[in-house]
Amino acid sequence: MRVVVRTFSELCITVGTVIVLFVVYVLFWTGVKADSAMDDQIAQLQEQWAKGSVTAGPEAPTSTATGSPGASPEEPAPYKDGKPFAVMYIPRLGFTWNKPVLEGTKTGTLKKGLGHYASTAQLGQEGNFAVAGHRRTYGDPFKDFPRLRPGDAVVLTDGATWFTYRIDTKPYKTLPSDIAVIDPVPRKSGYTREGRYLTLTTCEPEWGHSHRLIVWAHLDATQPVEAGKPEALRR
Amino acid sequence: MYGWIWRHLPGNTWARALISLVLVLAVVYVLFQYVFPWAEPLLPFNDVTVDNQ
Structure with missing residues (x-):
């Protein structure tokens, strides 16, 4: 009898310890891992850009002979799934806030940065460039998402061009099934005409998954990287 | 359980x-x-998309 009680209490203590360790893992260790993974991705991008092999750059030479009839000539090459192609800066979330944007929104991809919805437009193109990111865990990239306000800048670079988007809406709360928010012309944003839009999505509430938070932005300005950082990032 | 493990480890107290x-x-x-x-x-912290991919 004593052995049974002792073994049972030892098991309870063990389970408790494992749970505490798991909380440490989720709250702390995923952040450590994500920070190094994101630094890796950005370093990878910068190395790529330094070599001048901008795979998805808008300045890709006009396709020789193999021009497919459907694609417009300035259409950039498709992004590679799970690979970084841009860096995002949002001054409102912190002057040093910058995260890599990877292609796809798979769980594994979102551990290494923000994820671009593969079905949506490409950076700076006509349509809706939609990006998802973690609110909590894995570096908490969108922790301060509710602080975004109309007029805030969202700046992205693909190594060749700076794209400055301006947020037009306060964070909008919706249901996870509301896929119309990443439509080319997201109606609920108040946009009525086709344009070059950006959508950011994350989870709501902070630690839950019952809803999503959305903000919309429009492309305000572009400039080549040679012209220096856009005004929104200068201080 | 832990007592059993302890008894089955070799060596003196320090080694154990x-x-x-x-x-x-x-x-x-x-x-x-x-x-x-x-x-x-x-x-649930991974659900950040609207199309559940």
Whole structure:
């Protein structure tokens, strides 16, 4: 009898310890891992850009002979799934806030940065460039998402061009099934005409998954990287 | 349970303590490297998209 009680209490203590360790893992260790993974991705991008092999750059030479009839000539090459192609800066979330944007929104991809919805437009193109990111865990990239306000800048670079988007809406709360928010012309944003839009999505509430938070932005300005950082990032 | 393990470790008290420490670290390593990464996606923090991909 004593052995049974002792073994049972030892098991309870063990389970408790494992749970505490798991909380440490989720709250702390995923952040450590994500920070190094994101630094890796950005370093990878910068190395790529330094070599001048901008795979998805808008300045890709006009396709020789193999021009497919459907694609417009300035259409950039498709992004590679799970690979970084841009860096995002949002001054409102912190002057040093910058995260890599990877292609796809798979769980594994979102551990290494923000994820671009593969079905949506490409950076700076006509349509809706939609990006998802973690609110909590894995570096908490969108922790301060509710602080975004109309007029805030969202700046992205693909190594060749700076794209400055301006947020037009306060964070909008919706249901996870509301896929119309990443439509080319997201109606609920108040946009009525086709344009070059950006959508950011994350989870709501902070630690839950019952809803999503959305903000919309429009492309305000572009400039080549040679012209220096856009005004929104200068201080 | 732990008493049983302790009795079955070789050596004197110091050697047993050292082996216990190594065992604990090994368990923590396995948890962080394999078990928690598997369990973490079962929590809701990964659902950040609107199309559930």
